[in-house]
Amino acid sequence: MQSQPTAALRHRIVEGPAGRLHLVEQGRGPLVLLVHGFPESWYSWRRQLPALAAAGYRAVAMDVRGYGRSSKPAATDAYRMLDLVDDNVAVVRALGEENAVVVGHDWGSNIAAASALIHPGVFRAVGLLSVPYAPPGGPRPSEVFGRVGGPEREFYVSYFQQPDRAEAEIEPDVRGWLAGFYAALSADTMPDEGEPDPHFLAPGGQMRDRFPAGRLPAWLSEEDLDVYAGEFERTGLTGALNRYRTMDRDWEDLAPYRGAPITQPALFIGGALDASTTWMADAIDAYPTTLPALSASHLLDGCGHWIQQERPEEVNSLLTDWLATLQD
Numbered sequence: 001m002q003s004q005p006t007a008a009l010r011h012r013i014v015e016g017p018a019g020r021l022h023l024v025e026q027g028r029g030p031l032v033l034l035v036h037g038f039p040e041s042w043y044s045w046r047r048q049l050p051a052l053a054a055a056g057y058r059a060v061a062m063d064v065r066g067y068g069r070s071s072k073p074a075a076t077d078a079y080r081m082l083d084l085v086d087d088n089v090a091v092v093r094a095l096g097e098e099n100a101v102v103v104g105h106d107w108g109s110n111i112a113a114a115s116a117l118i119h120p121g122v123f124r125a126v127g128l129l130s131v132p133y134a135p136p137g138g139p140r141p142s143e144v145f146g147r148v149g150g151p152e153r154e155f156y157v158s159y160f161q162q163p164d165r166a167e168a169e170i171e172p173d174v175r176g177w178l179a180g181f182y183a184a185l186s187a188d189t190m191p192d193e194g195e196p197d198p199h200f201l202a203p204g205g206q207m208r209d210r211f212p213a214g215r216l217p218a219w220l221s222e223e224d225l226d227v228y229a230g231e232f233e234r235t236g237l238t239g240a241l242n243r244y245r246t247m248d249r250d251w252e253d254l255a256p257y258r259g260a261p262i263t264q265p266a267l268f269i270g271g272a273l274d275a276s277t278t279w280m281a282d283a284i285d286a287y288p289t290t291l292p293a294l295s296a297s298h299l300l301d302g303c304g305h306w307i308q309q310e311r312p313e314e315v316n317s318l319l320t321d322w323l324a325t326l327q328d
Contacts, residue, residue: 019071027053037106066239103127137258180211271303
């Protein structure tokens, strides 16, 4: 694919099943839809949009339902995985395209995978960042996460699943909490081995009790933090946290797809220091069965969770090289 001069970012609103969906678009060519995770926004892809546009793609980063300038339905059930997949389909249709490559990070990786699984005719290939693909199925999620912590500590997912509890911790100081959360999962600022794990809470404690203090990770400037904090100070955190609160409903909704592989071309990129890749090593090992058309799986040494922001040049190179193979 021919490279081209990078055009300016274009913000636009399209209609989705639950109202507006905010998109940021750059470039022309085959559509690449970028889906962020928690607690982020379209801005998480700020270093990928120009690179993809320059490589000859129509790169579109969205604010997922509940985030940023997209609609924020009040009902918790409005954040089911099936609804978020429908949003992705709506974006492709609103942009006048027949299909797209979908690339997601963190929760966006799960959303991208479900989109490819449910609508293979719309999403012709899938890129997964940080969170590996594991087919639907297994035990009920709330039961699994309830067992992870045990009596001495509480797993963060179970904490997030309780209505209003995490909001009470985060919203009085959104900027400070986000700074700590980003630092806790970044390679250059995460706690050293042997220190308390920020994925767990002490009894009666808060997540922020185990966050690093005093410095931002190298990838996050004060201005970047202002962007993220400004969005969540305006919207609150409930829409974002509702993704965790619908996991049991997703388990029921996706029952017809239990054990199903994704058969489209796929790419996985993870951070070697990211708990998502270490805890889910078995899922990566199962890729020959679960992602039979996987093009490549990469673990970036010395990289944490915020992979496309921690290592933008490397991720951009891997993405554009992979995308080029899809045109052959």
